[in-house]
Amino acid sequence: MTKASVSTFKAPRxxxxxxxxxxxxxxxxxxxxxxxxxxxxxxxxxxPGFEQVDLFSRGVGESTDIVTKEMYTxxxxxxxxxxxxxxxxGTASVLRAALEANLHxxxxxxxxxxxxxxxxxxxxxxxxxxxxxxxxxxxxxGAEDPALDAELIILAVDAYKSLGLKNFRLLLNSLGDKECRxxxxxxxxxxxxxxxxxxxxxxxxxxxxxxxxDDKREAVQKQLTGAPMLRDHLCEACKEYHEQVRExxxxxxxxxxxxxxxxxxxxxxxxxxxxxxxxxxxxQSAVGGGGRYxxxxxxxxxxxxxxxxxxxGVDRTVLALEAEGVELELPAATEVFAxxxxxxxxxxxxxxxxxxxxxxxATDFAFGGKGLKNAMKSANRSGxxxxxxxxxxxxxEGVVQLKDLESGEQKAVPFDTVVxxxxxxxx
Ligand code: AMP
Numbered sequence: 548m549t550k551a552s553v554s555t556f557k558a559p560r561x562x563x564x565x566x567x568x569x570x571x572x573x574x575x576x577x578x579x580x581x582x583x584x585x586x587x588x589x590x591x592x593x594x595p596g597f598e599q600v601d602l603f604s605r606g607v608g609e610s611t612d613i614v615t616k617e618m619y620t621x622x623x624x625x626x627x628x629x630x631x632x633x634x635x636x637g638t639a640s641v642l643r644a645a646l647e648a649n650l651h652x653x654x655x656x657x658x659x660x661x662x663x664x665x666x667x668x669x670x671x672x673x674x675x676x677x678x679x680x681x682x683x684x685x686x687x688x689g690a691e692d693p694a695l696d697a698e699l700i701i702l703a704v705d706a707y708k709s710l711g712l713k714n715f716r717l718l719l720n721s722l723g724d725k726e727c728r729x730x731x732x733x734x735x736x737x738x739x740x741x742x743x744x745x746x747x748x749x750x751x752x753x754x755x756x757x758x759x760x761d762d763k764r765e766a767v768q769k770q771l772t773g774a775p776m777l778r779d780h781l782c783e784a785c786k787e788y789h790e791q792v793r794e795x796x797x798x799x800x801x802x803x804x805x806x807x808x809x810x811x812x813x814x815x816x817x818x819x820x821x822x823x824x825x826x827x828x829x830x831q832s833a834v835g836g837g838g839r840y841x842x843x844x845x846x847x848x849x850x851x852x853x854x855x856x857x858x859x860g861v862d863r864t865v866l867a868l869e870a871e872g873v874e875l876e877l878p879a880a881t882e883v884f885a886x887x888x889x890x891x892x893x894x895x896x897x898x899x900x901x902x903x904x905x906x907x908x909a910t911d912f913a914f915g916g917k918g919l920k921n922a923m924k925s926a927n928r929s930g931x932x933x934x935x936x937x938x939x940x941x942x943x944e945g946v947v948q949l950k951d952l953e954s955g956e957q958k959a960v961p962f963d964t965v966v967x968x969x970x971x972x973x974x
Contacts, residue, residue, distance in 0.1 A: 559678070560672060560678070561670065561677050561679065562677060562678055568880070575875050576683075576710065576865055576875075577683055579710045580663075581663060583706050587698065590661070592641055592645075593662060594634075594637075594641060595640070596633060597632060598640050599629060600630040600632045601630070602639050603639055606815060607635065607639060608755070609754075616669065619668075619669055633667035635668045636858065638840065638856055639847065641660055641686045642686065645660065651688060651849075656688070657692075657695060658686075658689055659685070661683070661684065663861075665679055674831065675831030680860060680861070682860055684837075684856060685702065685857055687854060687856065688854040689853070689854060690853065690854075693792045694795055696818075697795035707823070707864075710864070711868070711873040712825075712864070714870070715823050715834060717822075717823055718804050718809050718823075718824060720805065720806050720807055720808075720810075720819075720820045721778075721785055721788070721789040721820065722820050723780065724817050725842065727781050731780035732757065734780065739752040740752060744770075757777075761811070788819075811838065817838075818838070819838050823835040825863070825870070826870075827870025828866055833860070833863070834867055835863075835864075839853070839855040840854055840855070841853040881930055882908050882909045882973065883908055883911075883932075883933045883934070884912070884929045885911070886919065886926055886934055886937075888919060888936070889938060892938055892942060903966060908966070913926070931952065932951065932952060932953060933951060934950040936948040936950055936957075941959070946959040946961050947960055949965070
């Protein structure tokens with residue numbers, strides 16, 4: 548069969564399927580990122596895959612690429628004017644959900660939540676940049692405390708480390724707050740207006756000048772030498788706050804680099820902002836990022852709730868693991884594979900398979916009436932350490948053969964001791 552005739556359909560451009568065995572790595576990455584969060588009191592939250600467009604345009608920012616160019620908007624058959632979009636990021640939705648459920652009124656701030664899911668951006672696809680991608684994220688809502696910013700950063704670092712990643716760096720900046728940022732913004736605009744910039748960038752100077760600092764093009768970067776830096780404009784409160792975050796990170800043994808040009812692509816950030824970058828990913832080097840968003844709740848109609856959060860990209864974390872040659876120790880998909888020879892053996896072994904599974908042993912079965920040779924091939928391909936083989940003679944003796952597929956050793960095991968024999972053979 549030629550490849551084209553397998554199916555008329557393909558995964559849409561910029562998307563890909565997760566299939567075994569690689570899909571197991573994605574599950575393990577999600578698990579590893581969320582484990583430190585669960586140990587730190589973050590509760591799981593799940594929100595819809597789509598929200599009202601305005602949540603994102605007000606929350607993420609009217610001037611950001613995410614909102615102006617990358618959102619997938621949906622058409623609905625009825626229900627009038629409600630405009631919906633596939634979620635391009637998680638923070639606005641999670642905050643919306645927390646507000647809607649009044650979690651912030653339960654008298655236990657901060658509300659700490661974690662999530663895992665799919666996000667959608669209409670981007671130019673390339674390695675590490677997809678139109679459908681996966682993030683695990685965390686939000687701590689309703690507290691202004693440098694220890695909370697530090698906690699989240701430490702939890703992300705611990706997640707990467709638990710996966711065995713080494714070659715990542717943490718970039719750290721403060722974007723100031725509503726006291727000091729406006730004056731800085733004006734000073735930066737004065738500087739930027741004198742530069743030789745294209746029309747799009749000029750517009751950005753007027754709407755969101757800080758993002759111009761983040762422009763990756765060399766022609767722009769060259770002109771930014773001598774630009775006023777936020778560091779020199781931070782108010783005392785922001786300086787003190789940032790210093791405390793830095794001290795707490797240092798005390799926890801977390802290395803970081805001060806990056807005063809780090810702005811990030813979402814408008815809602817205030818004060819602490821950070822990004823994790825990885826050296827092995829080429830141009831899409833950001834594996835995760837986040838920061839404080841003290842004004843977001845009010846922007847979407849809620850009360851003042853200073854908050855901080857991050858999202859780590861699962862796809863890029865997997866690429867980073869590949870780039871470092873890290874092989875995760877995944878639990879065996881199949882530990883025991885049962886090979887029946889004959890109908891009576893099928894019935895008996897199928898019963899034992901169920902028993903083993905119920906006892907927590909990952910077990911599979913040679914389905915489809917395969918002959919011995921093919922069934923043993925399947926056993927080997929499954930990655931199982933043991934095969935459970937039985938023919939008529941074994942059944943007559945009330946035993947099955949437990950074969951160690953690594954050493955080739957085999958032993959007869961009575962039916963009713965199979966579970967314990969497998970357990971002790973596993974060591
Ligand atoms: P952001 O929401 O833009 O701060 O992104 C957080 C993380 O999500 C990034 O550091 C990436 O790891 C991941 N990410 C964002 N956009 C994409 C994309 N288009 N494809 C793959 N991963 C992405």
